[in-house]
Amino acid sequence: MTERIVLDARDLVVRYPGSPPVVAVDGVSFTIAAGETVALVGESGSGKSSVARAVAGIDRPAEGNVRFDEGPVEPLGVRRRARSLTAIQMVFQDPSTSLNPRRRVGDQVADGIAAARARGLEGSRPEEWFERVGLDPSWVSRFPHQFSGGQKQRIAIARALAARPHLLVADEPISALDASTQSSVAALMRDLVAELGAGMLFISHDLAVVQRIADRTLVMYAGRVMESGDTAKLWADPQHPYTRALLAAIPKPDGTGRIPAAPTLDDRASWTTVPPITD
Amino acid sequence: MSAERGTGNRTDVLAAGWRTRLRWPRAWRSPLGILGAVIAVAWVLVAFTASWWVPFEPNAQVLPRLQEPGVDTLLGTDGTGRDIFSRLMTGATVTIPLALMLVVAAMVIGTVVGAVAGYFGRWIDETLMRITDLVMAFPTVILAMVVAASLGPSLFNAVIAAIVVSWPQYARVTRSLVLGLRGQNYVIAGRLLGRSPLKSLTVDILPNIVGPMLVLATLDIGAAILLLSGLSFLGLGAQPPTAEWGSMISSAIQNFDAWWLGVFPGLAILTVVAAFNFLGDALRDILDPTAEVARENQADRTSSATGAAA
Numbered sequence: 001m002t003e004r005i006v007l008d009a010r011d012l013v014v015r016y017p018g019s020p021p022v023v024a025v026d027g028v029s030f031t032i033a034a035g036e037t038v039a040l041v042g043e044s045g046s047g048k049s050s051v052a053r054a055v056a057g058i059d060r061p062a063e064g065n066v067r068f069d070e071g072p073v074e075p076l077g078v079r080r081r082a083r084s085l086t087a088i089q090m091v092f093q094d095p096s097t098s099l100n101p102r103r104r105v106g107d108q109v110a111d112g113i114a115a116a117r118a119r120g121l122e123g124s125r126p127e128e129w130f131e132r133v134g135l136d137p138s139w140v141s142r143f144p145h146q147f148s149g150g151q152k153q154r155i156a157i158a159r160a161l162a163a164r165p166h167l168l169v170a171d172e173p174i175s176a177l178d179a180s181t182q183s184s185v186a187a188l189m190r191d192l193v194a195e196l197g198a199g200m201l202f203i204s205h206d207l208a209v210v211q212r213i214a215d216r217t218l219v220m221y222a223g224r225v226m227e228s229g230d231t232a233k234l235w236a237d238p239q240h241p242y243t244r245a246l247l248a249a250i251p252k253p254d255g256t257g258r259i260p261a262a263p264t265l266d267d268r269a270s271w272t273t274v275p276p277i278t279d
Numbered sequence: 280m281s282a283e284r285g286t287g288n289r290t291d292v293l294a295a296g297w298r299t300r301l302r303w304p305r306a307w308r309s310p311l312g313i314l315g316a317v318i319a320v321a322w323v324l325v326a327f328t329a330s331w332w333v334p335f336e337p338n339a340q341v342l343p344r345l346q347e348p349g350v351d352t353l354l355g356t357d358g359t360g361r362d363i364f365s366r367l368m369t370g371a372t373v374t375i376p377l378a379l380m381l382v383v384a385a386m387v388i389g390t391v392v393g394a395v396a397g398y399f400g401r402w403i404d405e406t407l408m409r410i411t412d413l414v415m416a417f418p419t420v421i422l423a424m425v426v427a428a429s430l431g432p433s434l435f436n437a438v439i440a441a442i443v444v445s446w447p448q449y450a451r452v453t454r455s456l457v458l459g460l461r462g463q464n465y466v467i468a469g470r471l472l473g474r475s476p477l478k479s480l481t482v483d484i485l486p487n488i489v490g491p492m493l494v495l496a497t498l499d500i501g502a503a504i505l506l507l508s509g510l511s512f513l514g515l516g517a518q519p520p521t522a523e524w525g526s527m528i529s530s531a532i533q534n535f536d537a538w539w540l541g542v543f544p545g546l547a548i549l550t551v552v553a554a555f556n557f558l559g560d561a562l563r564d565i566l567d568p569t570a571e572v573a574r575e576n577q578a579d580r581t582s583s584a585t586g587a588a589a
Contacts, residue, residue, distance in 0.1 A: 058467055076467075078399065080475035092464040092470055101463045114471040116589040156468070163472055222359075 003033035006069055006166045006199045009054065013063035014223075020043055023064040024050040026223035027064070032199035034169065038192055039214030039231065040203045041246065047223040048203045049093075052171040054203060056090045057081075069166060089160035090190070093172040095152035097146040105155050106130075106140025112162030121164050122167040129158040133188060150181035154188070161192050168200045174209060182206065185211050207250055211235055219243045227277045242271040281403035283549035312561025324396040325368055326375035330333050335362035337522040339370040345537050346549070349534035363539060366522035367547055373434065373523050374521030375551070378503040383440045385503075388442070389449020390485075396450070398480055408454065411447040419444045423506060427515040434507075434523070441506045452495055456488040490566035501552035508548050515541065524548050 016037035025047040032038050040048050043250060054061040060075040067073070068088060074081075089112075092098045099108055109126040117123045127137035133154040144152060153173060159166060170189060174182040188204075190213040193200045204210050213232060218228040219242065227240040236245045245267060249260045298302040307386065334353075336363065346356040354363040363432035365567045414422070457480075460466060481543035487589040501510065510516035511525030519526060 009516060058471075058472065076470050076474060081470060081473045083473060084473065086473040088471065090468065091470070098464045100469075100483050100487070103482075109470065111472050111474075118473060158492075159472075161469065225366060 003036070006032050006034050007032040007201070008067040009051075009055055009064070010066075011064035012054055012061045012066070014047065014052060014054050014059065015062040021105065023156055023223055025054065025061070026216075026251055028220070028223075028225050029064075030093050030218055030225070030228065032067040032201060034166065035194060035197050036216065037193065037200045037202055039217045040201060040220060041205060041207060042220035043205065043246075048148045048219040049171050050219055050223075051220070052090070052201065052203055055167075056088050056169045057085065058090075084120055086119060086163055087166040089163050089165035091153070091156055091160050091168065091170040093242050094176055095149045097154060098156040099152055099159075101144050103143075104141050104220055105144060105147070106174060109140070109155065109159045109162050112159040114230055115163040115192040119164075124162065126162070129162045129181075130155075132161075132186075132192060133158045138174055150177050150185065153177060153181075157185070157192070159191060161196065164196060164197050164198075168198055170200060172203050172205070174204060174206060183209055183212070187270075189213075219246065223270075225276055226271065226274075229277075239277040240271075241267075245271070261273050283514075306523065309561050309564065311557040312564070314553045315557025315561060316551055319558050322375060322554065327435040329368040329372050332367035333362075333368050337361065337366045338520045345534065348539050349505075350487040354543045355537070357527075357540055358534050359428070363527075365426065366527060367543055368525070369522040369550075370420075370524045370527065370544065370547065372450055372519065373517060374504055374507055375488070377434065377438050377540065378500055378507055381438050381445070381507070382499050382503050384442050384498050385445040385499070386449050386492060389446040389451075389490060390453045392446070393450035393453025394457050394480055397454035398461055398476060398484070403453070407450070411450045415451075416446065417444075417449045420506065420509060423510060424513065424515060427510050432515045432518060432555055434517045434521065437507055437510040440515075441503060445503065448499075449492070449495065453488065456491060457484055460484050460487055494559055494563040494566060497555060497562050500555040501559075503551055504548065504555075539581045 008031045010029050012025050012028045013023065016022040016024055020150050028047070028051055030038065040051060042048055050059070053059045055073070057065055057066070057073040057075045065072060069084065071084060085256070099105060106126040107214065112129075113124055113126065126140045130137045130140060135151060135154055135158075138145075143157070147155065153176070157173070169187070173189065174186050177185060186204075186209045189200065189202070201216060202210070214231045216229065217231045217234050218232070219226045219240065223244045227234065227243045228236065234243065235247070238247055245263050249263075251260060252258070317556065337488075342352060342356045342359040342360045343363060344356065344358060344360045346352050348355040348363075350363065352362050354367065356362055356365070392407050397405040405438050417425075423437075423440040423444045426443050427437050429434035430439060454577070461484070463483075466479060469483045470476075471480050507516060508523070508525030508528075511523045512529045514529065515524075517523035517526050519530070524547050527544040531544070534540055
């Protein structure tokens, strides 16, 4: 394929201090091409967010390296971030802490536009972005506390996309939203990212949404990628027992009111013994 | 249909009117807060205007010695025939502006040190905070005495001594607030958009800690006045014949029978310190967002309860 690779993460290892140190991510490698949406799924504690933070350069991985647009990703430090790296943007899980409570939301979206302009791209206006994410453009002079969680998340998405990223890292962007807004926000992100021709790393534990928007899916368990591949194929024919368990855990709205059984400890122990399956 | 909408609108307008009418007084509802604000404002006014309207020159020795409070000398005269009332009011022009200035200076120094320590962490944090601990380890007044005495007794040196001993608490509070905000998503998002650490501090973090810092500063004004007066009382601040409350009390000790010499400067210190403390407490209640929400909810409940009763 001749696709442009925007992100190339190799053998990422993330450790958190402690005795013994917690190995949150244990040798994860993947690539994201321009215009592609890659989903990262797995239970809580499986290392999804650690991967996101390492990829976006918020935390420094203990081992391995991350390349973005053919350059290394330097973690945030004392210095201002290199201009080229502002093409990595992130949308966070909790919309209530994603926006500065003391600044007008229009100004915060304008920060994104300024980042795009600093990279020599054409400018835009906050109002346009408000319209794109489905908000009233006249709301730009409001403060964050005047918005609901879903609206705040849309503003955070507008800010990230206004920087015209080549890579959008979305760390559970929909899990704090209610069911009716979840799929609309997810679809919105996918459409806008596709429009910009950017790649997206979409982290979620909502498998139904992932199935709808992701081109490829990585399944993580205990810090390792257990299975990866084309979303449709993975869904139709899961190979790894953990993937199967994950898919079986989706409640079915079939009217029987059956709640999926939780996996036993033996099941959990067996998952790590099965080698990862990649295509 | 249209009539119904009309009444609906009217109740909306009424409700909005209620809310705007209630919001300001509710913030100031605590009587102590109002009292503190009134007294503090009165003293500040006195401090900036006293020199124009005091009945006697504060250092003029033109009256009978040790005259009791009465009609022609409101608060009596001191041992050298100076009018206590005039000296008291002029004392405010010395103490209050200096106290405000020293609080602002201490707040600026403490905020800068604390913000840098909290934001950058690691060895910068360690170094700055150990220096802060070093200063905090000494009892405030003793350290201020040492500094003032080593610089030489004068009002200016007393202010410097007071700044030296009062910045660490601002540094401590700022550091802890910055530590809490540093990991917030909007701060990280700002950094990802290419903001430098300095810009991140000034744009994303400092505006969000202004409220608590203001409260701390207001509460600290009282302490600053006490410290300045205390240094003057010990002879390390204002030098005679400057009219200053602490030195007035100090000289009152020599004439113990004349109660008015010490009581009125003492009352002046008491009222101004209490006023700024009340004001600070009220400010804290106002600026605490959770308290605000709790109050609004309570007000909503009461208004809906009265609405239901009606």
